[in-house]
Amino acid sequence: MHIRPRLNRCFSRKNKLNQTSRAPFPVPMGSSSPSPSPEPPQSSAPADGASNASLRWHILRRALLSRSASPRASEGTSNDPQEKGDTNKISRKTSRSFNLFECHTVPISQLNKSQGDSLNGNENGVECQRDVYVCYKLPCGGSPELNVIYRRDDSLELNDIEASNRFNIDTTGLVCCWPSEEVLAFYCINHSDMFRSKRVLELGAGYGLAGLVIAASVNAGEVVISDGNPQVVGYIQQNISINAETFGQTKVKPMTLHWDQEHASDMLNSFDIIVASDCTFFKQFHQSLARTVKSLLKHSETSQAIFLSPKRGDSLNKFLDIIKEYDLCYELIENYDPTVWNLHKSYLAGDDTSWPNYNEEHCYPLLVRITFGDFV
Ligand SMILES: C[S@@+](CC[C@H](N)C(=O)[O-])C[C@H]1O[C@@H](n2cnc3c(N)ncnc32)[C@H](O)[C@@H]1O
Numbered sequence: 001m002h003i004r005p006r007l008n009r010c011f012s013r014k015n016k017l018n019q020t021s022r023a024p025f026p027v028p029m030g031s032s033s034p035s036p037s038p039e040p041p042q043s044s045a046p047a048d049g050a051s052n053a054s055l056r057w058h059i060l061r062r063a064l065l066s067r068s069a070s071p072r073a074s075e076g077t078s079n080d081p082q083e084k085g086d087t088n089k090i091s092r093k094t095s096r097s098f099n100l101f102e103c104h105t106v107p108i109s110q111l112n113k114s115q116g117d118s119l120n121g122n123e124n125g126v127e128c129q130r131d132v133y134v135c136y137k138l139p140c141g142g143s144p145e146l147n148v149i150y151r152r153d154d155s156l157e158l159n160d161i162e163a164s165n166r167f168n169i170d171t172t173g174l175v176c177c178w179p180s181e182e183v184l185a186f187y188c189i190n191h192s193d194m195f196r197s198k199r200v201l202e203l204g205a206g207y208g209l210a211g212l213v214i215a216a217s218v219n220a221g222e223v224v225i226s227d228g229n230p231q232v233v234g235y236i237q238q239n240i241s242i243n244a245e246t247f248g249q250t251k252v253k254p255m256t257l258h259w260d261q262e263h264a265s266d267m268l269n270s271f272d273i274i275v276a277s278d279c280t281f282f283k284q285f286h287q288s289l290a291r292t293v294k295s296l297l298k299h300s301e302t303s304q305a306i307f308l309s310p311k312r313g314d315s316l317n318k319f320l321d322i323i324k325e326y327d328l329c330y331e332l333i334e335n336y337d338p339t340v341w342n343l344h345k346s347y348l349a350g351d352d353t354s355w356p357n358y359n360e361e362h363c364y365p366l367l368v369r370i371t372f373g374d375f376v
Contacts, residue, residue, distance in 0.1 A: 096355035096363075097179045098343050100186040103136040108149065115147065115242040130155040133242075136209075140189055140217045144246050149238050150177065150207055163231050169258065170282070173206040173232035180277035180308045180365035181206060183340055185213040187308065187367070188275065190337065192218035198272035201296060202226060203257065203289070204279035208236045212243060214275070215252040222251040224271075228258035259288035263295055271296050274305040277365065280319040281312045289319070290326045299372055308365035316366065329373030336367040 108131050111119070129152075136146045151174055164171045172178075188195065188210055195218035202211035202225045211225035225236045236254040244252075257263075274297055279289065293305045309316050323330050335341045345351075347358035355363070 096358070097177075097182050098186075098340060099354070100182055100339065101136045101138070103134050105132050105134050106147075108133055111147065111242060119238055119241065130157075136213075138189060138213060138217050140192065144216050146212055146216050146246060147239075147242050148177070148207055148209055148212060149235060149242065151175075151235075160231060164229065167228065167230060167258070168260070169229040171229070172278075173204070173227050173229050174235075177207050177209050178278045179363060180310060181209050183337075183365050184210040184275055184277040184306070184308045186340065187306070187337055188214050189217050195220045195273060197221045199270060199298075200224070200273045200275065201271040203259070203274060203276040203292065204228070205236060205276075206232060208239050208254075210275055210277060211236075211252075212239055215240075215250050216243065216246040219248070220250050222253075224253055224255050226255040226257035228256065228260075230256050257292075259285050259292045263292065268295050269297070269299055272298055272300070272303050274370075275307075276305070277308045278310065280307065280309040280368075281315040283315055283318055286319050286322045290322045290328065293323075293370060294326050294328055297370075297372070301372075303371070305368075305370040307368040307370065309368065310363060310365050311361045313361070316368075320368065323368075323370060327374075329371050331369045331371075333367040333369065 108116075108119075111133065131149050132152055133147045133149045136148065138144050138146060153176075156171060156174065160171050160174055163169075195214055198220050200211075200214055200220050200223045202208065202214075202223070205211050205225045205227050208225040208227075211223050214220055215223040215225075225240065227233050227236060233254050233256045240252050240254055274293055280286070282289075297303050297305055309319075311317070320330055320332065343352065344360070344364050347355045347363070348360060
């Protein structure tokens with residue numbers, strides 16, 4: 001069934017989704033090993049009785065206490081089984097994706113010379129064993145290839161948690177490319193006309209697949225790929241560098257952009273399109289995310305923000321309430337792409353068993369189109 005809710009004066013919300021149990025979590029796309037710890041990313045929900053934040057603090061506390069005693073602890077690694085167990089609990093991964101792009105995983109050492117050179121001097125550089133890259137073949141004219149560097153599965157480190165606490169940000173951007181990001185990238189490539197010559201911003205981009213795909217395939221004028229976690233932005237920076245030759249005339253830049261921060265004046269009212277995937281489950285950031293969209297989106301009839309987000313409990317609905325509070329309009333669309341919709345239906349029905357434990361609430365991203373809506 002295709003439900004495309006109509007857009008009324010300021011918002012539209014006609015989806016009906018089943019509330020079911022939790023889904024398994026992803027490994028980076030292209031990786032083969034599914035995760036043993038099935039949990040969605042939630043900033044406030046308890047994991048085995050402890051919240052993510054408190055688990056992070058426990059890990060940090062243990063590390064700080066042992067730092068003076070053990071030089072190994074200061075290297076950001078630990079053999080403490082308790083610490084490893086806790087780190088695994090907050091390193092939450094999904095085991096599958098929609099597999100919308102042809103791709104394969106390649107060791108970093110096989111990046112070609114110019115790409116490898118662009119990583120020199122970076123802490124995540126060519127020799128870094130914890131990273132892999134995934135080579136995507138894009139389904140558009142000329143079938144360009146895009147390489148995206150990801151952390152290997154299970155490589156969350158103490159440094160990541162320290163940085164996450166220091167910058168008031170979670171580590172979900174390092175965990176993997178979440179399925180919604182792949183769907184967002186696919187949606188953008190299939191709606192290339194809307195991006196032509198536009199100034200585009202990706203928020204909470206993680207490794208930045210969607211922003212990179214936009215930069216490589218739709219002739220946008222400029223693409224800014226942002227995240228609030230500086231470590232994640234390190235990956236975005238690398239991913240832009242190694243694909244620079246694919247972007248043609250499109251200007252592409254990474255940016256550390258935390259939704260809580262004051263935004264630079266040259267950013268205000270300047271983006272034709274803002275995209276984001278799986279960024280609405282952080283309820284504590286709903287206000288600042290809505291404020292960010294409102295202040296950075298160009299105030300014009302044609303500008304819009306496109307969010308792809310699984311429902312994840314009541315978090316998406318709560319975000320939509322905040323969008324209304326900010327006098328923005330939204331349209332919520334359940335079936336926005338026939339390929340994604342058919343995959344979703346066949347995972348749900350069990351006709352396609354390649355995504356075991358597929359769970360609508362946590363795996364299927366809904367499309368939210370946000371506009372100013374006050375031009376008619
Ligand atoms: C679940 S991840 C999604 C990443 C990517 N969009 C994807 O789907 O693969 C959420 C992302 O939002 C970023 N994030 C969380 N809170 C943020 C904030 N307050 N400001 C900016 N980015 C934030 C995280 O660093 C992370 O990269």
